[in-house]
Amino acid sequence: xxxHSPGAWIRVIARNAKRLMVFIAGVAVLxxxxxxxxxxxxxxxxxxxxxxxxxxxxxxxERMLDRATATAAxxxxxxxxxxxxxxxLAVSGLAMIIGGIVGAAxxxxxxxVGISVAVAGAVGLVTLLPQVRAWIxxxxxxxxxxxxxx
Numbered sequence: 775x776x777x778h779s780p781g782a783w784i785r786v787i788a789r790n791a792k793r794l795m796v797f798i799a800g801v802a803v804l805x806x807x808x809x810x811x812x813x814x815x816x817x818x819x820x821x822x823x824x825x826x827x828x829x830x831x832x833x834x835x836e837r838m839l840d841r842a843t844a845t846a847a848x849x850x851x852x853x854x855x856x857x858x859x860x861x862x863l864a865v866s867g868l869a870m871i872i873g874g875i876v877g878a879a880x881x882x883x884x885x886x887v888g889i890s891v892a893v894a895g896a897v898g899l900v901t902l903l904p905q906v907r908a909w910i911x912x913x914x915x916x917x918x919x920x921x922x923x924x
Contacts, residue, residue, distance in 0.1 A: 793831045800828035800835065815890035816897050818846055847913035850901050854910070863898055870895025 804824030810817030822842055828835030853859040871892045878888025900906055 796827060796831040800824050803827055810890070814887050814894070816894040818842075819894075819897055822846065843913050844916060847910045850910045851914045854901060854907060860902060864902060867895040867898035867902075870898065 801824070804821055807817050807820030807822075807824055810820055822839065825835050825839040825842055829839045853863055874888040874890070874892025874895060876888075877891065878885045881888065901910065
């Protein structure tokens with residue numbers, strides 16, 4: 775590729791600037807998700823979101839995203855595969871939503887924490903929907919049969 779024309783230089787700079795911005799945004803979201811593993815919030819979901827952002831420009835992130843979704847799907851299948859697990863998920867999801875909303879309303883200084891707990895509870899409840907369970911089952915099955923996912 776020749777870089778003699780100004781248009782060619784602008785294209786190269788724009789492409790690399792876009793990759794840099796995607797990298798910075800993806801890593802920031804990924805780090806926030808990692809922090810949420812110890813702090814209140816939907817950590818795994820945010821980690822996957824960070825990998826989705828990174829996967830738009832980097833193949834290594836796409837491979838990590840496939841592995842992360844297969845692992846998360848496998849864990850979700852183990853929880854939702856029986857009535858006891860589904861009931862526990864429903865009760866804990868509702869409790870998190872109610873607790874998060876009440877906490878955010880009563881403690882304004884912890885509003886962000888309350889909202890993130892409520893969102894995490896809602897994400898847990900969404901995994902009980904039949905369409906979402908079918909998608910999770912498919913991801914878990916693909917992860918179990920994909921040798922690069924393990």
